[in-house]
Amino acid sequence: MRRLPIFFVIDISESMTGEPIELMEKGIENIVSSLRQDPHSLETVYISIIAFAGKAKAIAPLVDLISFYPPKIPVGGGTSIGSALNVLMDEIDTNVKKTTFETRGDWEPIVFLITDGKPTDDPSQAIIRWTDKYAKNVSLIAITLGLNADVGILNKISNTVLALENTDKNQFFKFIEWVSASVKAQSQMIELDNKNSPVSLDKVNNAGLKVIGTTSELNISDSSCVTLTGRCSSNRRPYLIKYAKPKLVEGMERFIKNHQYYHLEGAYKLEESYFDWSTDNYVAEQVDTSSLDGFPPCPQCGNQSAFAMCACGKLLCVGDENIVTCPWCEKNIKFNEGSADFLITRGQG
Incomplete structure (x- = not known):
């Protein structure tokens, strides 16, 4: 046949x-x-x-x-x-x-x-x-x-x-x-x-x-979204935060002071297989957190923020505890409250 x-x-x-x-x-x-x-x-x-x-x-x-x-x-x-x-x-x-x-x-x-x-x-x-x-x-x-x-x-x-x-x-x-x-x-x-x-x-x-x-x-662009990868500080499992550009009505851009920003779309649990499917040999780019609108809780454990960054440059989640162990580099970190913007490495999308 x-x-x-x-x-x-x-x-x-x-x-x-x-x-x-x-x-x-x-x-x-x-x-x-x-x-x-x-x-x-x-x-x-x-x-x-x-x-x-x-x-x-x-x-x-x-x-x-x-x-x-x-x-x-x-x-x-x-x-x-x-x-x-x-x-x-x-x-x-x-x-x-x-x-x-x-x-x-x-x-x-x-x-x-x-x-x-x-x-x-x-x-x-x-x-x-x-x-x-x-x-x-x-x-x-x-x-x-x-x-x-x-x-x-x-x-x-x-x-x-x-x-x-x-x-x-x-x-x-x-x-x-x-x-x-x-x-x-x-x-x-x-x-x-x-x-x-x-x-x-x-x-x-x-x-x-x-x-x-x-x-x-077509509008050829690779900047329609920003993705960030983190790990849960409680169970060490990975997660992904996804931001997307809002859809603007044509001609309205001039009325918006800065339309190069991204709205939070969601935070999602990842499997460890994510790293098996990802390439290591790429030039990592950074994004300023001032262009990101919204910071989600951890999708793995529910901690109030999935958007804490260790000195190693990786994202992790934090709750009410004073000291957190980074699930990436194993260092103990003490986070202070603050709202200053910073640069963070983005995914390839």
Whole structure:
């Protein structure tokens, strides 16, 4: 039987923390549930998921719909699109059956690459490898969540770049429905016509998607959010604080004295696997706390502030105690009340 391989290559960087990751997990579940109700898809569709942050890895191997179990999606620091492409190409080499003189191989794979930011690695060599050996035999659709992706890079990878401008819950699931419908249509088409065809873009507008042809059509920026990593002083477990730029009505910037600030979006528990997915070799940038609006309690233990900084430069949480042991460097710290602003190292987003 000839299989139709579907690869989801998903950005799991810090900027996806919170609702975006939760929506993505639910979205994958909905796609699988919908495809299982389609007899054509049950016969042909095989699914794999590749996640990428500072590092990339296949978190779900290529398996049939019945055997597929949606994985827990992790979070990491960085957006290594080059690493993601290399893992995708390795997975295609290993798991997609090639046509030989004796047997017909799998149908051409379909890839949905979903990201919300700019690459933090240099993807140039991976793009050369992709263009030389894979692009002609794989249908890759790049989708940006929001308007902050590097479309110039995505256009080098794919002939089809789509932007989901409105990323609220209702619009996101319309996008998920479009993905499910597109895969169903492909599985039916190959059974009827015995050939692969490009994924149809006829109904992308109904899903809130916009076809992006040039880099000038989006605001290319990697400064849409600020992420900070800390550890709980009680249980030593990591957490992430996420700030996002407020959405300003066009033309209103001149009425706001300083619109380069970020509102608190939330504080979230992290797993230790966060550090396994994050890259170490990047140039750390700093942010002034005067541009951050709101300081949350610790999501791990509930301490009143998750925003205390040790002399080692790392964040930790503090409560009512006078002396706290830093969970990063093990030094005892005595915090005094104060409101002075300071510089702090930010995540890659």
